Amino acid sequence: MNKLFGMAIAAAVGMTSTFAYAERVNQLSDERVRQAIAYAIDMDTIVDTLFEGKAIVADSMIPNGSFKAEGLNAYSYNPDKARALLKEAGWDDSQVLDVVYYYGDQLTADLMVAMQAYLGDVGIQMTYRKLEGDVGGQLSKLPTAEDTSGIEWDIAYGAKAALALQEYYNGYKSGSSSYAPGDADRDALIARINASADPAVQQDAFKDFERFENTKLSDIPLYYQQLFIYESARMNRNGGQYGNDQFNYDWGITKWTVEPDANGKEVLYTNTAPAQFFEHPWLNPGIYVFSKIGLDRLLTANGSLAPTGGQLAEDYSVSDDGLTVTFDLKDGLTWHDGAPLTAEDVLWSIETAKKVPGINAVFQSTFEAIESMSVEGDVITLNMSQLDPNVFLTFSQFAPLPKHLLGDVNPAEFQQHPFWQNPVGSGPYKIAEVQMNDYVRFVPFADYHGGEANIDEIVAFPSGENDGNVVTNAASGRLDFGFTKSVADVASLEAMDHMRIVPADIPYTRSLRMNAFPKAASK
Amino acid sequence: MLTFIIRRLLITIPMMLVISFLVYLGLELTPGDAVSHMIDPEAAARMTEEQFAEMREALGLNKTFLERYWIWLTNVVQGNFGHSLSGGVAISTIVLDRLPATLELSVFALVFSTLIGCVLGTLSALRRGSGTDNALTVVGMLGVSIPEFFFGLVAILIFALNLGWLPAGGRLLPGYETFFDRLPHIVLPGIVLSLMMTAGVMRYARSSMLDSLSREFIRTARAKGLPAWRINLIHGFRVALTPVVVLIGFRLPTLIGGSVIIEQVFQWPGIGSEFIGAVRGSDYPLVMMIALLSVFAVLMASLIVDVLTALIDPRVRLG
Numbered sequence: 001m002n003k004l005f006g007m008a009i010a011a012a013v014g015m016t017s018t019f020a021y022a023e024r025v026n027q028l029s030d031e032r033v034r035q036a037i038a039y040a041i042d043m044d045t046i047v048d049t050l051f052e053g054k055a056i057v058a059d060s061m062i063p064n065g066s067f068k069a070e071g072l073n074a075y076s077y078n079p080d081k082a083r084a085l086l087k088e089a090g091w092d093d094s095q096v097l098d099v100v101y102y103y104g105d106q107l108t109a110d111l112m113v114a115m116q117a118y119l120g121d122v123g124i125q126m127t128y129r130k131l132e133g134d135v136g137g138q139l140s141k142l143p144t145a146e147d148t149s150g151i152e153w154d155i156a157y158g159a160k161a162a163l164a165l166q167e168y169y170n171g172y173k174s175g176s177s178s179y180a181p182g183d184a185d186r187d188a189l190i191a192r193i194n195a196s197a198d199p200a201v202q203q204d205a206f207k208d209f210e211r212f213e214n215t216k217l218s219d220i221p222l223y224y225q226q227l228f229i230y231e232s233a234r235m236n237r238n239g240g241q242y243g244n245d246q247f248n249y250d251w252g253i254t255k256w257t258v259e260p261d262a263n264g265k266e267v268l269y270t271n272t273a274p275a276q277f278f279e280h281p282w283l284n285p286g287i288y289v290f291s292k293i294g295l296d297r298l299l300t301a302n303g304s305l306a307p308t309g310g311q312l313a314e315d316y317s318v319s320d321d322g323l324t325v326t327f328d329l330k331d332g333l334t335w336h337d338g339a340p341l342t343a344e345d346v347l348w349s350i351e352t353a354k355k356v357p358g359i360n361a362v363f364q365s366t367f368e369a370i371e372s373m374s375v376e377g378d379v380i381t382l383n384m385s386q387l388d389p390n391v392f393l394t395f396s397q398f399a400p401l402p403k404h405l406l407g408d409v410n411p412a413e414f415q416q417h418p419f420w421q422n423p424v425g426s427g428p429y430k431i432a433e434v435q436m437n438d439y440v441r442f443v444p445f446a447d448y449h450g451g452e453a454n455i456d457e458i459v460a461f462p463s464g465e466n467d468g469n470v471v472t473n474a475a476s477g478r479l480d481f482g483f484t485k486s487v488a489d490v491a492s493l494e495a496m497d498h499m500r501i502v503p504a505d506i507p508y509t510r511s512l513r514m515n516a517f518p519k520a521a522s523k
Numbered sequence: 524m525l526t527f528i529i530r531r532l533l534i535t536i537p538m539m540l541v542i543s544f545l546v547y548l549g550l551e552l553t554p555g556d557a558v559s560h561m562i563d564p565e566a567a568a569r570m571t572e573e574q575f576a577e578m579r580e581a582l583g584l585n586k587t588f589l590e591r592y593w594i595w596l597t598n599v600v601q602g603n604f605g606h607s608l609s610g611g612v613a614i615s616t617i618v619l620d621r622l623p624a625t626l627e628l629s630v631f632a633l634v635f636s637t638l639i640g641c642v643l644g645t646l647s648a649l650r651r652g653s654g655t656d657n658a659l660t661v662v663g664m665l666g667v668s669i670p671e672f673f674f675g676l677v678a679i680l681i682f683a684l685n686l687g688w689l690p691a692g693g694r695l696l697p698g699y700e701t702f703f704d705r706l707p708h709i710v711l712p713g714i715v716l717s718l719m720m721t722a723g724v725m726r727y728a729r730s731s732m733l734d735s736l737s738r739e740f741i742r743t744a745r746a747k748g749l750p751a752w753r754i755n756l757i758h759g760f761r762v763a764l765t766p767v768v769v770l771i772g773f774r775l776p777t778l779i780g781g782s783v784i785i786e787q788v789f790q791w792p793g794i795g796s797e798f799i800g801a802v803r804g805s806d807y808p809l810v811m812m813i814a815l816l817s818v819f820a821v822l823m824a825s826l827i828v829d830v831l832t833a834l835i836d837p838r839v840r841l842g
Contacts, residue, residue, distance in 0.1 A: 102564055133554025136567020160565075171568075178568070275792075275800070276617070277610030283566055357574040358566035412574075412581040415561070416611025436620060437792035438695040459697055461790070469692060469790050475684050476691035 027091060028154055029181070029516040034217040035075065036085035037155075037512070040122040041115060042077035043222055050110050051223070054487045056505070058221035060210045061160065061168040063507045066199075069207035072214045082122040097126040099512075101157040102135045107487065108157070126155070140178045149517035151178050156513040159225070163247060163285075163305070163362045163397060164390040165202075165507065166193055169209055170365075172218060179515040180218035197322055197389040219511040228490045229502040232480040234259040235268060243303020244506045245483040247286040248397055250300045250308065253293060254428050254444075254453040258480060266456045270481045271470065273440040273460035277420045282359040285397040289460040293442060294336075294425035295399035296449075298327050298346065299392055303504070307392040312341070312400070312426065312449070314378075322387035327395070329378040334447050335402045336430035343375040348403040355411035366394040400426070428453045437462055474499055524833065531826045539818055544592065546814045550807045551588050557608040558584060560804040582608050595811065605808035607801075614812045617797065624694055625793035627705075628785070631713035636720035637771055643721075644728020645763075649755060651733060659725065666722025674715045675788035682711060692790035712789035716782050720774060727770050728763065735763040765836050772828030776820040 027033050043057045056064065059074040099115070101108050112128040119126050131138050139158070141150035156179070162168055173190050174182025189212060192205035213219070229245055231237075240252030258268045272289045281291040300311040310316060315328040333341035353359055354367045371385040384391070402424055409417045422434050428450060429442040440460045444453040461478065463469040471492040473479040484490060485508070493499045558578045562570065579585045583594070598605060604614040647659040683691035690708050699705055735741065736759050744754045783795035794813055801809035 134559035134567075135555070136559060136562055136564040136570075139564055140568030158564075276607065276612060276797075283563060357570050357578055358562045361566070361569055364569060410581060412577040413611065415609070416582075416606070418611065420610065421612065433697065435695050437797075438693065439697065441697050457697070461693065462792075463790065472679060472684075472691050472790075478691070478693075 026149070026154075026516065026519045027089065027095065028097075028514050029518070030089045031216055032085045032089040033091060034220065034514050034516075035215075036082040036089070036091070036122065037119065037124065037514075038075035038217060038220045039078045039082035039085065040124065041118045041220075041222070044077065046111065046114055047223055050107060050114065051487050052491060054226060054228075054490055054503075056224040056226065058224050058509055058511070060214065061219055061221050061509050061511060062165060062206060062210055063224050063505060063509065065505075067165055067203055067206045069210040069214075072210060075220075079118075079122050086123060091123065093123045093125070095125065097124060097154040098152065099126050099128040099155045099157065100131050100138070100153040101128065102131045102139070103157075104130065105486075111157070142175070142178055143181075143517050147181075147518065149178075149515055149519050151515060151517075154515050154519075156515070157222075157510070158513060159508060159510045161246065162507040162509075163360060164393055165206060166365075166389065167361055168507075168509070169193060169213075177218075179513045179517065181516055183216075186212065186216075194389055195387070197318075197387065197391070202389065217514065218516070219513050221509055221511045223510050224505070225485050225508040225510055227483055227485055227504045227506045227508070228493075229483045229504060230474065230479075230481070230490075230493050230499050231502070232474070232477070233498045233500065235480045241303045242502050242504060244305055244504060245286065246284075246506060246508075247305055248292065248297060248301065249303050249305060251303075254448070254451055257454050266454065268455050268458045268480045269473075269478050270458060270460050271463045271473070271479060272482070273462045275437045275462045277415065278423050280356075280415055280420060281399045281401075282353050282356060282363060285360060285399065289440070289442075289458075290423060290425065290431070291399065292427075293429040293458065294423070294427045294431065295401075296426045296428075297396055297399055298329075299396040301393070301396040305393065305396070307396040311396075312346075313395075316392075316395075318391065322391075323384045325382040325384065325391055327380045329380070330449055331378070333426065333449055335404075335426055336424045336445055337402075337405075338447075339402065339404050341400070341402070341426055343378055343380045345403045346380050346400045347373055347375050348407065349398075349400040352401075352406070352409065352411060352414075353398070356414045357412065360397070362390050363394050363398050366391050429458055432457075524830065528826065528830065531822075531829075535819070535822050538822060539815060540596075542818050543596070543811060543815055546811060547592050547595070547807065548588075550802075550805060550810060553805060555805060556584055557582060557805045557807070561609055584608075591807075595808065599811075599815075604812050607809050608806045609804050614808050617809060618794065618812060618816070621792060621794040621797050624791060625786075625795065627694075627702075627709060628713055628716060628782070628791055628793060631709055632717035632720060632782075633771070633774060635713060636717035636724055639717075640721045640724025641728050641764075641767065644725040644767075645732050645755070645760060647725065647729040648732035648736065648763075659729075663722045663725050663729075666718050667726070670784075671715060671719060671782070672784050672788055674718055675712070675785060678711050678715050679788070692788075694790075694792055712785050712791055715789075716785045724767060724770060727767050731763040731766045732759060735759045738762070761835065765832055768831050768835060769828050772824050772831065775824035775827065776817055 047053065047055050047057055057074070059072045060068060062068055097119070099112065101112065116126050116128065138151065138153075139156060143150045160168055169190060171177055172180050172186055174184075174187050189205065189209045193202060193209060195205070196202055227245060229242055235256060235258045237252065238255045238257060240255060241250065243249045243251065256268070258266045260266050270289055272287065274288070278290050279288050281295055284291070286292055296311050298311060298313040299307045299316065300309055301307050310330070312329055312333060313327040314330045316326060318325045327346070329341075329343055329346070335341050350367060350370065350373065353363060366388050369384050369386050369388040370382050372383045374381045405424055406417060406419050409419070421436070422431060428445055428448045430445040431440060432443040433441040439462075442458040442460065443456070446452055461473065463473055470479065470482065470484060470489050474493055475496060490501060494501055556579070558575060559567070576585065583591065586594070595605065606613055607617060643659055647656045650656050679691050682689045689711050694705060694708050736755070741754060741759055744758050783799055785791065786793045786796040798810065798813045801813065
């Protein structure tokens with residue numbers, strides 16, 4: 001930390017150059033400069049100090065595992081090499097890089113200070129600022145017809161939380177990225193990672209992509225963020241598996257138990273209840289409590305989110321060419337209000353989701369590939385215009401919603417529908433009481449197709465994943481289960497005797513997006 | 524006095540109009556709009572301009588600033604406060620849901636701080652220069668100089684987490700039906716919120732009481748042989764009360780505006796935290812409603828202070 005502090009002071013003293021420049025050649029378009037930046041930042045020290053060891057240094061956008069290519073250059077801290085690369089590239093040290101971010105936490109601000117110090121040490125000046133207002137537009141505005149950058153920043157610090165690994169790279173497709181100029185070789189690699197649903201074939205394509213990007217560094221991968229599941233000593237999963245709790249998987253919640261209270265009632269306390277309305281499940285399918293325990297999907301998945309079998313579907317299949325997908329619903333499914341859950345509900349949900357703005361990227365990609373759909377009894381048939389490698393992944397996360405309650409919704413105002421004040425679902429727990437912004441009380445759904453759940457009542461409070469009240473609530477016994485990515489929260493929770501922490505590796509990569517498009521002449 | 528009150532109420536109308544326009548303008552000048560706050564930045568990158576336009580049209584954000592303000596104003600005049608842009612909930616529903624929580628907390632703090640502050644301030648003045656006076660002076664200085672959130676965190680640590688006497692936060696739990704069920708939840712945030720107010724009232728009450736006790740009418744009362752309690756509490760305290768009433772009166776707006784910090788620290792679902800969320804999300808119908816309620820409370824507090832001052836002190840003439 002002393003080294004970081006000293007470098008921060010040195011960088012701050014050196015920050016005397018002007019922001020203005022009459023003409024500007026974007027030197028970030030030179031991959032040697034991007035590589036120099038990667039070499040200049042000591043991520044090992046940052047992870048050990050700022051992140052207290054609760055992150056994993058990244059050498060690629062793809063997380064560690066079977067899809068990771070061997071022998072990638074990790075760009076381990078090497079300031080001499082960074083200086084040499086900058087000299088070779090003719091780096092103009094009067095330039096000041098504009099680095100942006102969109103997180104409001106202290107850790108991000110600290111990371112910016114550290115980056116400024118490290119880059120200053122090799123002769124790169126930077127300022128940093130938090131994006132406000134239309135953040136999406138400022139991050140993703142595409143270049144103009146003249147191929148001049150549509151975005152103002154040079155480097156953006158951000159995250160990619162991928163449901164499917166393709167999400168890491170599909171955004172680089174020529175004409176799609178606000179910061180990485182199109183490349184025919186990269187387009188060919190994108191086609192390869194999307195060409196097959198066979199993991200063995202996909203693996204090779206992904207590894208080639210990683211090697212390609214390892215040199216290009218359109219994004220400089222910084223670290224893999226971990227997810228930390230916390231549970232109180234009162235609760236027991238009874239063999240239920242752990243996994244990526246930001247999404248949905250077969251965690252066996254119907255078998256969970258919790259120590260009974262004085263009245264012999266099993267009550268489990270959790271968080272992520274709504275403050276003003278229940279978030280719909282088609283953007284973040286597994287973050288909020290109602291989406292997790294109140295809604296079922298056609299399929300289920302394991303902790304790594306690999307689809308493993310049917311949930312609402314009794315049976316499912318895909319044709320050899322991947323263009324026809326069928327789901328056969330279980331008999332006698334009902335919504336929490338007693339209305340039958342039918343194939344028509346599923347069909348309507350897909351059709352509506354296609355029109356709702358800003359749904360999950362993987363869902364969107366699957367739905368765009370659906371050419372036509374039909375229903376016959378309990379069987380839903382999807383005819384795809386092209387193979388979608390993630391079609392089963394989508395349907396292990398996409399929750400159908402009740403047409404009879406939402407049929408009149410305007411997709412542009414989907415989240416504003418009154419349904420989201422007290423939604424009706426299909427999962428193992430149904431809503432018994434909503435005290436908006438105080439708590440939501442869930443009770444087991446007696447007609448659940450997977451059998452009635454053990455825990456008598458789940459009470460959810462509105463403190464969320466990044467809420468400082470997580471620690472207070474856990475300390476006062478009002479939190480039995482939840483998950484967080486906050487390093488500070490984890491340290492506090494670990495110190496409590498009655499809480500246990502289960503770390504989970506998730507595909508969540510923090511990186512620096514390098515704007516390599518030519519910039520406007522002056523700024 | 525009736526003429527004065529009517530005139531002041533009439534003046535409130537143009538003042539609220541001007542202020543509403545300024546608040547609306549302020550929101551307009553902040554970067555982004557409700558749609559850009561509603562959509563996750565990564566999801567926004569995948570949306571088309573047409574989708575953004577559809578959302579803005581559906582929420583009425585495609586019109587010009589003046590058009591939107593006029594529509595909002597005419598609706599409010601007709602009693603239609605609109606809907607929250609983020610969740611579609613009627614503004615009146617949100618305010619009616621949250622205002623009771625804020626009122627509970629604020630009234631508790633106001634009553635507690637007024638009673639304790641007046642008693643301690645008077646005691647301090649009557650025992651001027653004594654150990655009690657010095658101790659209360661130190662306590663008062665601490666009360667006004669240490670931030671509320673610090674008191675809040677310390678109170679949670681001691682009384683909720685270590686001693687386990689009171690809940691750490693929240694307002695409602697399943698099974699609560701009456702105010703008395705909720706009472707343990709209000710004690711910590713209520714007392715913490717009232718600490719700074721108590722210290723202020725105490726300091727005002729002390730100096731005002733000292734000033735009052737040095738007046739000639741007090742000397743006359745003593746010369747008449749009246750008992751000390753009557754001199755101090757009836758004659759002295761009544762006159763000393765005027766500046767204290769002014770101070771308390773100007774705290775009445777917190778009944779509506781709430782205390783954002785205390786609500787955050789104690790997870791109190793009041794209107795203050797709702798206001799912060801609405802400003803961050805550019806949810807202008809909600810911001811406007813809460814802002815107007817606060818402005819109205821300030822104006823009414825000012826009126827009440829003037830009327831009460833006149834009632835307490837016969838020398839004051841309203842005109």
